[in-house]
Amino acid sequence: MAGTLKQCPNCGYKISGGFFSGSYFWVNKCNNCSRYFCFTCNGSNGGKRCPHCYSEKYSKYQEVNRV
Ligand SMILES: [Zn+2]
Numbered sequence: 208m209a210g211t212l213k214q215c216p217n218c219g220y221k222i223s224g225g226f227f228s229g230s231y232f233w234v235n236k237c238n239n240c241s242r243y244f245c246f247t248c249n250g251s252n253g254g255k256r257c258p259h260c261y262s263e264k265y266s267k268y269q270e271v272n273r274v
């Protein structure tokens with residue numbers, strides 16, 4: 208395992224303080240196309256579906272921690 212991610216591999220979102228009150232968020236991996244997305248990715252419907260193929264079958268991949 209390569210440890211935790213620093214940003215979303217898809218949209219590049221990262222926690223750097225400000226409006227997001229948590230200290231981490233989840234990057235999900237699509238079970239259909241094996242690509243990654245998070246809750247801020249365009250078209251992910253808040254992280255509830257894959258913005259690439261619109262599948263709603265995904266699993267949690269890694270946490271992105273506050274930098
Ligand atoms: Zn997908």
Ligand SMILES: [Zn+2]
Nearest residue numbers: 215218245248
């Ligand atoms: Zn993202």
